[in-house]
Amino acid sequence: MDTSEVRNIPAVEMRDITKVFGRVRANDKAQLTLYAGEIHAILGENGAGKTTLMNILYGLYQPSSGKILVRGNQVRFSGPNDAIAAGIGMVHQHFMLIPPFSVVENIILGMEPLQGIGRIDIKTAARQVEELSRQYGLHVDVNAKIQNISVGMQQRVEILKALYRGADILILDEPTAALTPQEITELSSILKGLAQEGKTVVIITHKLKEIKAMAHRCTIMRQGKYVGTVDVNAVSTQDMAAMMVGRQVEFTTKKGPFRPGKDILRIRGLHARDYRGVEILKGLDLSVRQGEIVGLAGIDGNGQTELAEILSGLRKADSGSITICGADAFNKTPDVLFSLGASSIPEDRQKYGLILDLSVSQNLVIQNIGKEPFSRRGRLCPKAIGAYAKEQILQFDIRPQDCENRPARQLSGGNQQKIIVAREVQNNKELLIAVNPTRGLDVGAIEYVHRYLAAHRDQGKAVLLISFELDEIMDLADTIQVIYDGKITGGMSSDMADEKQLGLMMAGGDQA
Ligand SMILES: Nc1ncnc2c1ncn2[C@@H]1O[C@H](COP(=O)(O)OP(=O)(O)O)[C@@H](O)[C@H]1O
Ligand SMILES: [Mg+2]
Numbered sequence: 001m002d003t004s005e006v007r008n009i010p011a012v013e014m015r016d017i018t019k020v021f022g023r024v025r026a027n028d029k030a031q032l033t034l035y036a037g038e039i040h041a042i043l044g045e046n047g048a049g050k051t052t053l054m055n056i057l058y059g060l061y062q063p064s065s066g067k068i069l070v071r072g073n074q075v076r077f078s079g080p081n082d083a084i085a086a087g088i089g090m091v092h093q094h095f096m097l098i099p100p101f102s103v104v105e106n107i108i109l110g111m112e113p114l115q116g117i118g119r120i121d122i123k124t125a126a127r128q129v130e131e132l133s134r135q136y137g138l139h140v141d142v143n144a145k146i147q148n149i150s151v152g153m154q155q156r157v158e159i160l161k162a163l164y165r166g167a168d169i170l171i172l173d174e175p176t177a178a179l180t181p182q183e184i185t186e187l188s189s190i191l192k193g194l195a196q197e198g199k200t201v202v203i204i205t206h207k208l209k210e211i212k213a214m215a216h217r218c219t220i221m222r223q224g225k226y227v228g229t230v231d232v233n234a235v236s237t238q239d240m241a242a243m244m245v246g247r248q249v250e251f252t253t254k255k256g257p258f259r260p261g262k263d264i265l266r267i268r269g270l271h272a273r274d275y276r277g278v279e280i281l282k283g284l285d286l287s288v289r290q291g292e293i294v295g296l297a298g299i300d301g302n303g304q305t306e307l308a309e310i311l312s313g314l315r316k317a318d319s320g321s322i323t324i325c326g327a328d329a330f331n332k333t334p335d336v337l338f339s340l341g342a343s344s345i346p347e348d349r350q351k352y353g354l355i356l357d358l359s360v361s362q363n364l365v366i367q368n369i370g371k372e373p374f375s376r377r378g379r380l381c382p383k384a385i386g387a388y389a390k391e392q393i394l395q396f397d398i399r400p401q402d403c404e405n406r407p408a409r410q411l412s413g414g415n416q417q418k419i420i421v422a423r424e425v426q427n428n429k430e431l432l433i434a435v436n437p438t439r440g441l442d443v444g445a446i447e448y449v450h451r452y453l454a455a456h457r458d459q460g461k462a463v464l465l466i467s468f469e470l471d472e473i474m475d476l477a478d479t480i481q482v483i484y485d486g487k488i489t490g491g492m493s494s495d496m497a498d499e500k501q502l503g504l505m506m507a508g509g510d511q512a
Helices: 004-009 050-055 082-087 102-107 122-136 152-166 181-196 208-214 237-245 304-311 336-338 350-353 359-364 382-397 415-424 442-457 471-476 499-506
Strands: 010-020 026-036 039-043 065-070 073-075 088-089 168-173 200-203 217-222 225-231 263-273 279-289 293-297 319-325 342-345 433-434 462-467 479-484 487-493
Touching: 004 208, 026 050, 026 065, 026 217, 039 050, 039 208, 039 237, 050 088, 050 168, 073 181, 073 237, 073 442, 082 088, 088 152, 102 122, 122 152, 122 181, 152 168, 168 225, 168 279, 168 336, 181 200, 181 208, 200 208, 208 237, 217 237, 217 479, 225 237, 237 442, 263 304, 263 462, 263 479, 279 304, 279 319, 279 462, 293 442, 293 471, 293 499, 304 342, 304 433, 304 462, 336 342, 342 415, 350 415, 359 382, 382 415, 382 433, 415 442, 415 462, 433 442, 442 471, 462 471, 479 499
Parallel strands: 026 225, 039 200, 039 217, 088 168, 168 200, 293 462, 293 479, 342 433, 433 462
Antiparallel strands: 010 026, 010 065, 065 073, 217 225, 263 279, 263 319, 479 487
């Protein structure tokens, strides 16, 4: 074998991997080929089988059938220790670190270098970890306790832990889900550095933009099956999305012409404190008109969460004025705000949006359950509720389609969100407040949510979109307002918006 042949042997081949859990085929003849020196993305909607396939490669599950080759040799892992011995490391979506332990203690856990009899030589370990951290630009504070460091640093600890164990195939499950944009950029350059050193990096994600920015190749999965592997540079985001979802996906939402009417929401000089009692809204002014989507752009922590809570009656403000359709809406209860014409798609859908133990049908009618036709003479009419729910489930493509009597808890996050969007859009209120309405959703579900928000606005309603996703705001909003340090620091029509300038304003740099 000459060296070029050696180079061409894949680091990993997974062939015809099938994994059955009871009645679910999580993987159904899945395929994956990985090479040294590449960043390989695994793309698929929630439930497509990505995590299962990688858990199999990491030895956490045994496949029901199929085979795995590592550097040309067939392997059978009976647990993660076997996979680690074969040079495979995995960073799970939910980190597995021990909070009261230090960074270095977590990294060496289970494989401590010994000094004397049974004593851990923590100094040697710390030196080794620091060396690795320098080599790969994985900045960590080795002596800090896990509970005191940021999510980004915890992730670097997990990566170091895998490298410390000799991983040259590194799997990261949805590594960007909990990171800030800056941390994502930093992670991206770390992973590129690892690939340049000849390591194989696998990232699981459903974010196309990140694949474009980071990965060389991408394997797409749908419903447990292999759809294809593409060169990221040679394929458009649209085509990757279509492979993932199984249909063409629109990235820009179609809206009718912009014809704003009178103010529906008007906020003047709003002051409020956060949960610690620190002033967080410092004289905020904001208006949303009929037929207008106002996108509130800002970095988390600048007062948008508190504003949303005030507007849905979950928090009291200190001073200022709020009107909805001309009526006083300052410090009112959720019921009063609802009757004044405000509905909302909350940030925490499991806490405020849904009652998880009630059925999908009941959740769909929850604010109107005591009214005709859902109740008559004080008694519920399950037939009317069921018929209405069936219609909504079809119209909003809530899946599975026979879910009307299931508890909402059993649905995926994307489908839970569709229940809330369906209900709040159908409430047909003059003002709809949507807070991060597509957080954690797949592209297919995002497209639906965006389409319904746009349709609501096309019908002359006012929509306040509070979102940490600048792309979402740029796509949907008619008018963009930037919130920074508890105030609106600039506004512009979305046609005039420039991503760079907005980014600057969001960081408090450039005030328009
Ligand atoms: N341990 C398990 N037991 C039963 N079903 C599972 C288990 N793990 C995953 N599944 C099911 O397998 C399917 C694929 O899940 P997963 O691999 O987590 O998808 P993804 O990571 O692409 O979102 C889903 O329907 C999921 O509910
Ligand atoms: Mg997963």
